Amino acid sequence: MASHRKPRSRIPGPLTGHSRRTAVGFTTAALASVTLLSQTANAAPGAPEPASRSIEKVKERVDTLYHQAETATQRYNAAKERTDQQRAKVDKLLDSVAQRTEKLNEARRTLGTYAAAQYRDGGMARSAATLLFADSPQDVFDQSHLMDRLTGRQKQAVDDFQAQRAKAAEERGRAAESLASLTASQKQLKTQKKTVQTKLTEARQLLANLTAKEKARLAALEKKKAEEARRKAAALAEKQRQEAAARKKRQEQGQEQQQNGSDSSGSTAPSAPSNGSKAAQAIAFAKAQLGKPYVWGATGPSSFDCSGLTQAAWKSAGISLPRTTWDQVKAGTRVSTSELQPGDLVFFYDDISHVGLYIGDGMMIHAPKPGDVVKKAPITEMPIYGSVRPA
Numbered sequence: 001m002a003s004h005r006k007p008r009s010r011i012p013g014p015l016t017g018h019s020r021r022t023a024v025g026f027t028t029a030a031l032a033s034v035t036l037l038s039q040t041a042n043a044a045p046g047a048p049e050p051a052s053r054s055i056e057k058v059k060e061r062v063d064t065l066y067h068q069a070e071t072a073t074q075r076y077n078a079a080k081e082r083t084d085q086q087r088a089k090v091d092k093l094l095d096s097v098a099q100r101t102e103k104l105n106e107a108r109r110t111l112g113t114y115a116a117a118q119y120r121d122g123g124m125a126r127s128a129a130t131l132l133f134a135d136s137p138q139d140v141f142d143q144s145h146l147m148d149r150l151t152g153r154q155k156q157a158v159d160d161f162q163a164q165r166a167k168a169a170e171e172r173g174r175a176a177e178s179l180a181s182l183t184a185s186q187k188q189l190k191t192q193k194k195t196v197q198t199k200l201t202e203a204r205q206l207l208a209n210l211t212a213k214e215k216a217r218l219a220a221l222e223k224k225k226a227e228e229a230r231r232k233a234a235a236l237a238e239k240q241r242q243e244a245a246a247r248k249k250r251q252e253q254g255q256e257q258q259q260n261g262s263d264s265s266g267s268t269a270p271s272a273p274s275n276g277s278k279a280a281q282a283i284a285f286a287k288a289q290l291g292k293p294y295v296w297g298a299t300g301p302s303s304f305d306c307s308g309l310t311q312a313a314w315k316s317a318g319i320s321l322p323r324t325t326w327d328q329v330k331a332g333t334r335v336s337t338s339e340l341q342p343g344d345l346v347f348f349y350d351d352i353s354h355v356g357l358y359i360g361d362g363m364m365i366h367a368p369k370p371g372d373v374v375k376k377a378p379i380t381e382m383p384i385y386g387s388v389r390p391a
Helices: 023-043 051-121 126-134 136-209 211-262 276-289 306-317
Strands: 333-335 343-350 354-360 363-366 375-378 384-389
Touching: 051 136, 051 306, 136 363, 211 354, 211 375, 276 306, 276 363, 306 354, 306 363
Parallel strands: none
Antiparallel strands: 333 384, 343 354, 343 384, 354 363, 363 375
8 A cells, every 4th residue: 555656665684585584573673772772771770671571562662653654554545545536536627617718708709799790880770770771661671680680699699608607607616626625635645644654764763773682582572473373374274174174065965955956857056156266366466576565655566555465466357446455345245264265355453454365374465564575474463354355
């Protein structure tokens, strides 16, 4: 979640095979070193804090850092979207101002031509000369009629000039307002960028101070957490299968009753259209991105953030989704966790700062966080906010 794409944040040490599967443990171990060192230095002799408790505090702090960074990433994505839209609006207004200015100059040139002609001809003296040197009354009438027409054209030139000047001033005013709005959006963009970078820098610095022993302890803790998430996902998948079977049975019973009731007319109720093919396309796209790095603010094709991945996946199926998790959660039909189907979007945390693409059996494909890659994971590894079916 392009010209604003940010460089990848890398975690020191190899990140392949088993290390990727324990990426959260590896990254959350980041803060262990500094916390443990400071606690060790300040602890009273003979009363050391248990290592397991310290590691849990480290994990909590790192998780908090990455959560805050992801929330800031969504704000960055929103600010970038506003900036891009405002820039396009400003460009359009500036083009319009340029065109209006050309029309104003043209009106000014026309008015100048009439003014110069009137100056050369002596203005009202022309009417007296016409009367004095006319050969006949008809000649006076003809020349006066011509002068009336010229006066009408002059008036039209003046009116046109004034109208073009007013419109040009109005459009310049709108352009100035849009430019001010663009400047504000750019300032917000810069602020959110700095926030993300600050959080990630803190995490990287803490990771760099971890010892091998601390990494191993935290990795074990994360492995335990991942196993628990997988057990919960399996239980959820089984519950979903049972509820789906019950719904199917009820549906079949209802169709049977409807069929019996419609035998006399020979008609049957039409089946509801299925959007399974679009969901399958979105999932196929997401699977093709497995292993690509998470980069905050990225929308592909070589890297993604969480909402960038879901947006791109559904775009491949012909469905346009908004850029941020906060807008994506409003796009589509809300569904309960028990009713999840492959292709649905699952949102996490109370602030809706993360999203994944559900693929069935309690699993999703998502772009987790800096230093990690697009991968499959249980939807139970984070607190679920809600789910949406885009199509």
